[in-house]
Amino acid sequence: MSSMSRSSMPRSSNRSSNRTSSVPGPPTGSLTPARRVGLALWAVQVLYVPVELLAAALSTAPYSLLHNTMSDLGATACTTVPYPAQDVPVCSPAHAWVNASFVLFGLAMAVGAVLLRPLLPDGRTTTAAVVLWVVAGASSVGAGLTPLDRALELHALVSTPGIVVSGAAVALTGGALARSWRRPAWWWLVAVGAVGLVAGALLVVRLDVRWGGLLERVALWPSFAACTLVAVALLVRARRGAAPRAVQSR
Template identity: 30%
Template sequence: MKISKNVGITSWILTCMYFVIEPFFVMSSIAPYSLMDHAMSDLGVTSCGEYTYALAAYDICSPYHFWMNILFIVNGITFSIGILYLSQQLEQNKKNRIGTICLLLLALGNIVSGFIPADVNLFWHSIFAQLGMVTFLIGLWLFGKLLVRGKWWTYCILVSLIILVVFIVLLIFIPLPAGLLQRMFYGVTFLWGTVLAVILANNKGAYR
């Protein structure tokens, strides 16, 4: 089924709305919550206290966790629609198909994170999102190779995300603002898709 221009662009705008809605859950948190240091997933944790999951050696209590998890699921769905819309603007070949799957894995991670909160099962909660951060880079590179309009925008975003992934990996060794890095990764990702959808609104010459 072909995704219309209006639906495609709207899906990206709705995906970006995550960052408009999230502050409500941050402000409603009973335990102190830091956008800089705390993971986005902490707002969807279903229990209160310290060590609600293995990596959370701090207090968490998000009274509206159910709706936060709904937000993760809806965000993943709109994210997926946006990716599929961009994919259909490109030449339909093997490179496109592989790139689309690589991009969709990150969106799938958002959906799974909503269905399986971190305190329920940390491995399944996070595995698709973590893999998706890597495969998304591959998907961007493949899309960039197919694009004419939006090519350099895509490559600039790719470089930015590679830098962010390096810093996220460094979290293993160096105390860095994990929450900020995670939000920057998703923020840059959502911005890429929204801008590219507008660029490709008239799909003449979208790909070579």
């Protein structure tokens, strides 16, 4: 009987190794200093919105969230911006705050995405999302460094990628979390990101000054809220030690 017992043990071990297992958090779920920084950088993203709203309230030229773009608030002088559709008057006393926020929040978005990658689900979808977050953040930095009244064409060139890919980054992140965490609520992030992607594409394909502000904000504002939401969710899961990753046998 001992001989049979010994011969059966490897088979049992092989069967168990073929099953999908769950590996506990560390080092995936541990909050290292770098990951804490990443969480903080993403948690503050939603604060961009009140900064923009304050700048809009201080504008001395007529300004509408539906019609004027976010970049109009970064114009460094009281002038007229020669958009393809029509000329738009701009005068933003808070332009320094706005351009600085483009740069700082953009850096925070890009660096935060890289630092949080170990806390996010495995897979190509997440990796693609992180790449898009970095592109969106870098695009914001570029927009802040090239005010549209000084270099309109260059500003359009560097800001366009962020407008286009932000919605895709939100959607891919939501999809990865919904599948990995098995939480249907995260599919709402996919829907929101898809709407943002369409809005960004429409704005780029046809810059309609009449609704340019609305399209741009539908494309970009959800990305700030998504970063904050994901950061809070990651923090809660990490503290609970609930960050297992499924490991498939070969």
